[in-house]
Amino acid sequence: MLLMKNISKVFKTDLVETHALRDFNLEVKEGEFVAVTGPSGSGKTTFLNIAGLLEGVTSGEYHLDGVNIANLSDNASSAIRNEKIGFVFQGFNLIPDLNLAENVEVPLRYRGFSSKERAARVKEALEQVGLGSRMKHLPSQLSGGQQQRVAIARALAGKPRFLLADEPTGNLDSIMARQVMELLEDINKAGTTIIMVTHDPELARRAQRNIQIVDGKVCDFTLYSGGKPELVSDEPQRNAS
Numbered sequence: 066m067l068l069m070k071n072i073s074k075v076f077k078t079d080l081v082e083t084h085a086l087r088d089f090n091l092e093v094k095e096g097e098f099v100a101v102t103g104p105s106g107s108g109k110t111t112f113l114n115i116a117g118l119l120e121g122v123t124s125g126e127y128h129l130d131g132v133n134i135a136n137l138s139d140n141a142s143s144a145i146r147n148e149k150i151g152f153v154f155q156g157f158n159l160i161p162d163l164n165l166a167e168n169v170e171v172p173l174r175y176r177g178f179s180s181k182e183r184a185a186r187v188k189e190a191l192e193q194v195g196l197g198s199r200m201k202h203l204p205s206q207l208s209g210g211q212q213q214r215v216a217i218a219r220a221l222a223g224k225p226r227f228l229l230a231d232e233p234t235g236n237l238d239s240i241m242a243r244q245v246m247e248l249l250e251d252i253n254k255a256g257t258t259i260i261m262v263t264h265d266p267e268l269a270r271r272a273q274r275n276i277q278i279v280d281g282k283v284c285d286f287t288l289y290s291g292g293k294p295e296l297v298s299d300e301p302q303r304n305a306s
Contacts, residue, residue: 066093066094066095066097066129066130066226066227066258067091067092067093067116067127067128067129067227067258067260068091068092068093068126068127068128068129069089069090069091069092069115069116069125069126069127069128070090070125070126070127070128071088071089071090071124071125071126072086072088072089072090072115072122072124072125072126072127073086073087073088073089073122073123073124073125074086074089074108074111074115074120074122074123074281075123084281085108085111085281086108086111086112086115086122086281086282087280087281087282088282089108089112089125089281089282089283090283091112091276091283093258093260094258095226095258096253096256096258097258097259097273097274098249098250098253098258098259098261098272098273098274099259099260099261099272099273099274099275099276100261100262100263100268100269100270100271100272100274100275100276101113101260101261101262101263101275101276101277101278102262102263102264102266102269102275102276102277102278103277103278103279104279107278107279107280107281108278108280108281108282109262109278110231110262111281112278113229113231113260113262115127116229116260117146117150117152117229118134118142118143118145118146118150119146121135122135129145129149129227130149130226132145147172147175147176147223148223148225149225149226149227150225150226150227150228150229151220151221151223151225151227151228151229151257152220152228152229152230152231153213153216153217153220153228153229153230153231153233154216154230154231154232154233155231155232155233155235155236156236157204157209157212157213157215157216157236158216159204159212159215159216160204161203161204161205162203163203163204164200164201164202164203165191165196165199165200165201165202165203165204165207165215165218166187166188166191166200166201168204168215168219169186169187169190169191169215169218169219169222170183170184170187170222171219172219172222172223173186173187173222173223176223186222186223186224187200187218187222188200189222190218190219190221190222191215191218193218193221193252194214194215194217194218194221194248195214195248196211196214196215196218199211208241209236209237209238209241210237210240210241210242210244210245213233213234213236213237213241213245214245214248216233217233217245217248217249217252221252221257225257226257226258227257227258227259227260228249228252228257228258228259228260229259229260229261230249230259230260230261230262231261231262232262232263232264233245233249233261233263234246234263234265234268235263235264242265242268246268246271249261250271259272274286274287275287
C-alpha cells in the first residue's frame with residue numbers, strides 16, 4: 066500500500082543543508098498498524114509529512130496504492146490526500162466555537178459532500194468513537210481524551226484507507242492514552258491502515274510492527290505479538306508483511 070524507495074529529504078538554507086531523511090526505505094502493507102519511534106530530530110515527523118503528501122521528496126520514489134506520487138501535480142496529490150488519508154495530531158486542533166458535529170463536518174465541506182451525506186458521515190464517525198450522544202457539545206465541555214476522540218472522528222468521517230497519527234496520546238494521561246490506543250486498535254481491526262509516531266514504548270508494543278528511525282534512516286524494526294517482540298531486523302522493506 067505504501068512503498069518508499071531510497072527517499073532523501075534535504076532542507077536547504079543559504080548557509081546549511083539538513084538531511085532529514087537519507088536512503089529511507091519502507092513498505093507498509095494494507096491493514097497494518099505500524100508504530101514509528103526514534104529520538105527527537107531523527108526524521109519521524111518528516112517521514113510522516115511525506116507519507117501524508119504534505120511535503121515532497123528531494124529524491125527517491127514514493128508509491129501509494131501503486132501510484133508514484135512524485136509524478137503527480139500538486140492538485141492531484143491534494144486530491145489523493147483528501148480522499149485516502151486521515152490525520153490525527155498531538156494537538157486536537159478543534160475549533161472552540163463549533164460543536165462536535167460541526168468540527169467533524171468541516172473537512173467534509175471542503176470535499177463538496179451534500180448536506181445529507183455530511184450529516185450521515187458525521188453521525189457515523191462520532192458514534193464510532195463513542196460520542197454520538199454529544200454531537201451538540203462544545204470542545205470545552207469534554208475531557209482531553211474525548212477531544213482526541215473527536216479529532217479521530219473528524220479523520221474517520223472522510224473514510225480514509227490510511228490514518229496517520231502523530232503523537233496522538235502525547236497530551237493525555239496514561240488512562241486516556243490507553244483508551245485512545247484501544248480506539249485506534251479497533252479502527253485498525255475494521256480495516257484502516259495506521260501509522261503512528263509515538264515516544265511511548267508501551268504504546269509502540271501494542272502495534273503490529275515498530276519501525277525505529279535514527280538519523281533519517283530506518284535502522285531496525287520489530288514485529289510484535291501479544292506485546293512481546295518476535296523479530297528484529299535491519300531490513301524492514303523485505304519483511305513488511
